Amino acid sequence: MFKHALTYVLTALLLFPIIRNGDAAEELTLYSGRSKSLVEPIIQQFEQETGVTVKVNYGNTTQLAAALMTEGEKSPAALFWAQDAGALGAVSKKGLFAKLPDALQAKVPANFRDADGFWVATSGRARVLAYSPERVTTKQLPESVFALTQPMWKDKVGWAPHNASFQAFVTAMRMQVGEERTEEWLRGMKANGAKTYAKNTPIIEALAAGEIDLGLPNHYYLLRFKKSNSNFLVAQTFFKANDPGNLVNIAGIGMLKSSKNQETALKFVTFLLSAKAQQFFVSEVFEYPVTEGVIPNANLVPLSELLKLVPTFNLNEMADLEGTLALLRKVGIL
Amino acid sequence: MLSGIVFRWRNAQFFLNTLLLVLGVLTLDILLATPAAWLTSRTNLRGRRFWTVLCVLPLAIPGYVMAYALLALGGNNGIVTQFFPFLSRVPRLSGYWGALLALTAYTSPYLFLNLRSALLGLDPGLEEAARSLGYRYREAFCHVILPQLRPAFYASGLLISLHVLGDFGVVSLMRYESFSYALYTEYLLSFEHISAAWLALMLLAFTASLLYLEARLLKRVTLHRAGRGVAHHLSLVPLGGTGRAIAYFFLISLTFVTVAVPIGSVLFWMVSGGGEINAGLIKGLIGSLSVATPTSVLCAFLAVPFAYVSVRYPSRVSDALGRAAYIVYAIPPLAFALSLIFCVLHSVPFIYKTLPVLIYACTLHFLAEAIGPVRSSLYQASPHLEEAARSLGCSPMQAFFRTLLPLLSRGMLTATALVFLAMMKELPLTFLLSPAGYETLALNVWSYTTEAMFAEGAPYALAILLISAAFVSVLIHRQR
Numbered sequence: 001m002f003k004h005a006l007t008y009v010l011t012a013l014l015l016f017p018i019i020r021n022g023d024a025a026e027e028l029t030l031y032s033g034r035s036k037s038l039v040e041p042i043i044q045q046f047e048q049e050t051g052v053t054v055k056v057n058y059g060n061t062t063q064l065a066a067a068l069m070t071e072g073e074k075s076p077a078a079l080f081w082a083q084d085a086g087a088l089g090a091v092s093k094k095g096l097f098a099k100l101p102d103a104l105q106a107k108v109p110a111n112f113r114d115a116d117g118f119w120v121a122t123s124g125r126a127r128v129l130a131y132s133p134e135r136v137t138t139k140q141l142p143e144s145v146f147a148l149t150q151p152m153w154k155d156k157v158g159w160a161p162h163n164a165s166f167q168a169f170v171t172a173m174r175m176q177v178g179e180e181r182t183e184e185w186l187r188g189m190k191a192n193g194a195k196t197y198a199k200n201t202p203i204i205e206a207l208a209a210g211e212i213d214l215g216l217p218n219h220y221y222l223l224r225f226k227k228s229n230s231n232f233l234v235a236q237t238f239f240k241a242n243d244p245g246n247l248v249n250i251a252g253i254g255m256l257k258s259s260k261n262q263e264t265a266l267k268f269v270t271f272l273l274s275a276k277a278q279q280f281f282v283s284e285v286f287e288y289p290v291t292e293g294v295i296p297n298a299n300l301v302p303l304s305e306l307l308k309l310v311p312t313f314n315l316n317e318m319a320d321l322e323g324t325l326a327l328l329r330k331v332g333i334l
Numbered sequence: 335m336l337s338g339i340v341f342r343w344r345n346a347q348f349f350l351n352t353l354l355l356v357l358g359v360l361t362l363d364i365l366l367a368t369p370a371a372w373l374t375s376r377t378n379l380r381g382r383r384f385w386t387v388l389c390v391l392p393l394a395i396p397g398y399v400m401a402y403a404l405l406a407l408g409g410n411n412g413i414v415t416q417f418f419p420f421l422s423r424v425p426r427l428s429g430y431w432g433a434l435l436a437l438t439a440y441t442s443p444y445l446f447l448n449l450r451s452a453l454l455g456l457d458p459g460l461e462e463a464a465r466s467l468g469y470r471y472r473e474a475f476c477h478v479i480l481p482q483l484r485p486a487f488y489a490s491g492l493l494i495s496l497h498v499l500g501d502f503g504v505v506s507l508m509r510y511e512s513f514s515y516a517l518y519t520e521y522l523l524s525f526e527h528i529s530a531a532w533l534a535l536m537l538l539a540f541t542a543s544l545l546y547l548e549a550r551l552l553k554r555v556t557l558h559r560a561g562r563g564v565a566h567h568l569s570l571v572p573l574g575g576t577g578r579a580i581a582y583f584f585l586i587s588l589t590f591v592t593v594a595v596p597i598g599s600v601l602f603w604m605v606s607g608g609g610e611i612n613a614g615l616i617k618g619l620i621g622s623l624s625v626a627t628p629t630s631v632l633c634a635f636l637a638v639p640f641a642y643v644s645v646r647y648p649s650r651v652s653d654a655l656g657r658a659a660y661i662v663y664a665i666p667p668l669a670f671a672l673s674l675i676f677c678v679l680h681s682v683p684f685i686y687k688t689l690p691v692l693i694y695a696c697t698l699h700f701l702a703e704a705i706g707p708v709r710s711s712l713y714q715a716s717p718h719l720e721e722a723a724r725s726l727g728c729s730p731m732q733a734f735f736r737t738l739l740p741l742l743s744r745g746m747l748t749a750t751a752l753v754f755l756a757m758m759k760e761l762p763l764t765f766l767l768s769p770a771g772y773e774t775l776a777l778n779v780w781s782y783t784t785e786a787m788f789a790e791g792a793p794y795a796l797a798i799l800l801i802s803a804a805f806v807s808v809l810i811h812r813q814r
Contacts, residue, residue, distance in 0.1 A: 031770075162519050198509070208409070
């Protein structure tokens with residue numbers, strides 16, 4: 001009896017993938033390097049409003065970029081929503097993106113979109129200085145990321161050199177202060193015993209656990225910890241204005257040239273830049289908006305303030321990831 | 335190019351670190367899994383099936399969840415401090431010992447399951463002969479039973495080594511710089527995959543040398559009955575009062591670290607952060623099952639010809655064939671997935687991004703996990719049975735299906751369990767090869783924890799554990 005039941009269940013499950021079928025009227029395939037946990041609600045909202053079914057392939061931004069490049073013209077994807085500018089730049093360089101209409105580009109400030117119009121940012125992600133308010137007073141806080149090589153911070157700083165956001169920050173630093181100064185800083189950090197963490201979340205956890213006193217993560221992770229535990233004993237701040245440590249990286253989206261579904265795809269991009277979607281990124285995902293007219297999140301610096309703090313540079317010039325990786329390898333950090 | 339990536343001093347350091355970790359994990363696994371497997375299969379201990387499920391369960395816990403859970407114990411506001419405020423400063427696990435503990439916890443089931451299945455299939459005749467010739471049980475165990483477990487030790491040792499070589503989740507969170515650190519970074523961050531390919535080749539060379547070692551060790555192993563007669567059922571070793579107390583103490587401490595601690599941590603995230611159960615759970619569950627079930631069954635069946643050829647017709651060719659599966663297993667999944675994308679799009683583009691392709695990829699990848707247990711039970715099955723069946727007029731196929739396949743069922747069930755549990759936490763192949771819109775429990779766990787939303791990810795992690803426990807219980811029930 002039991003044996004038979006098991007056999008039937010197994011057979012059914014074996015057949016399951018073959019019989020499952022049936023397509024909705026209007027469909028859109030999206031490769032999302034942004035986590036499901038962050039963007040699913042806003043995608044569902046889009047589906048409800050437009051009746052379009054969005055089929056999402058979630059994954060890691062770099063891996064999806066690699067998949068897109070392997071697929072080439074045959075890609076089933078209509079859109080690629082990436083976690084950083086570097087991946088968008090790489091796909092764009094292969095000539096896989098279609099140019100976005102001018103009206104769409106005009107919605108976003110020039111430093112938040114591709115100069116050639118192949119992708120636009122959908123939200124901003126700032127690099128910050130996270131610290132333990134128990135062990136570091138606001139007076140002691142370093143004014144510049146370059147001060148982290150000082151002896152007073154020996155063995156007390158955590159960073160995540162394997163993380164794409166960190167590498168974007170190093171790329172920006174190379175462009176802002178030059179190759180030599182960047183290498184000197186990296187060597188100084190290494191000599192000063194900077195602790196390597198796998199990514200941003202473990203940096204915040206290590207701060208709370210007392211393993212380190214300062215850390216260099218993205219801005220929104222701490223806000224998520226605070227959401228579930230308001231007494232969480234970690235704080236964060238920016239360096240002084242124009243410091244390379246205050247880089248704002250982006251999440252952005254591009255449309256595939258090979259897609260036969262471009263009209264619907266553009267609807268989705270337009271929706272992401274609408275006030276509703278931008279408000280969602282600010283209020284729910286704790287990121288910075290890329291358009292005006294959004295009610296600021298009390299936990300975030302207003303966009304206008306942020307733009308005064310960030311170093312002046314062009315996101316389009318940030319494509320030299322290979323140069324950064326080579327430098328990190330040379331210094332012995334990777 | 336080469337000098338910057340392959341021949342650099344840091345690689346030697348990475349290799350040494352990796353080697354130390356592999357040796358440490360293997361040693362600890364042997365010390366823990368051998369007694370656990372013996373206790374749950376050969377003694378009259380109560381609740382053997384229950385303990386078996388608990389010992390297998392850590393396999394379903396994704397490595398990074400295990401690492402997060404162990405990390406969450408120590409530190410200023412760690413779980414230990416929150417529950418026992420008088421223990422004010424418990425240091426967090428990290429580095430070699432942290433990685434060792436987390437990896438041992440989740441690789442020990444490979445050895446445990448392989449050993450258990452081998453122990454259950456032992457011919458009691460040899461052991462009884464040894465006892466009748468004056469060996470005490472301990473001596474018989476060391477000189478007669480242990481040597482018969484060699485295929486199980488080698489097969490799972492190989493799997494565990496490959497796991498440790500390829501693991502990134504645990505070593506990165508524990509901040510231990512192993513070889514996979516370098517490899518993973520290349521694959522994940524760089525769009526130019528040339529340097530990553532070089533590192534992958536280095537990894538494959540390492541795998542090949544392990545395979546060579548295993549092949550040398552396994553040469554001329556004969557374990558089946560040589561004489562006449564039929565194997566009767568194993569008799570269980572009765573444990574005395576002290577023995578039972580030690581056994582319970584051992585099993586409880588083992589499963590406390592490998593099962594209770596991670597589950598406790600996940601529950602703690604869920605309760606303290608207000609994680610809730612929603613409809614996504616069902617979708618993820620269906621997604622996980624619809625690939626994990628067919629893959630695990632397919633792997634168990636496909637493993638039979640691989641094992642059969644290499645055990646019954648040993649030659650260089652059949653050896654190479656059997657080892658090929660391990661080479662596939664050792665290819666970094668991302669490289670494997672990208673090459674499959676290329677192949678499928680250029681030959682049969684209409685099936686690209688469908689579930690059968692994903693199942694095909696996973697089956698190829700996980701076949702290696704299934705071969706070990708099947709091969710172990712094949713070593714125990716006498717070729718004389720097939721010969722007898724042939725002499726009674728059966729065709730070779732009939733002889734195989736009537737005599738051999740029933741004897742392999744224990745190994746095949748173990749293989750199914752191993753692959754199923756591994757599939758429940760599979761990520762890289764799912765990411766790149768699954769149809770758009772398809773999601774699994776593991777994908778959800780990853781998606782939430784990577785964004786520091788532990789409470790929201792917790793229900794998915796618990797669902798993986800529950801479904802795995804249920805699946806393994808059913809298999810154990812069928813496996814006498």
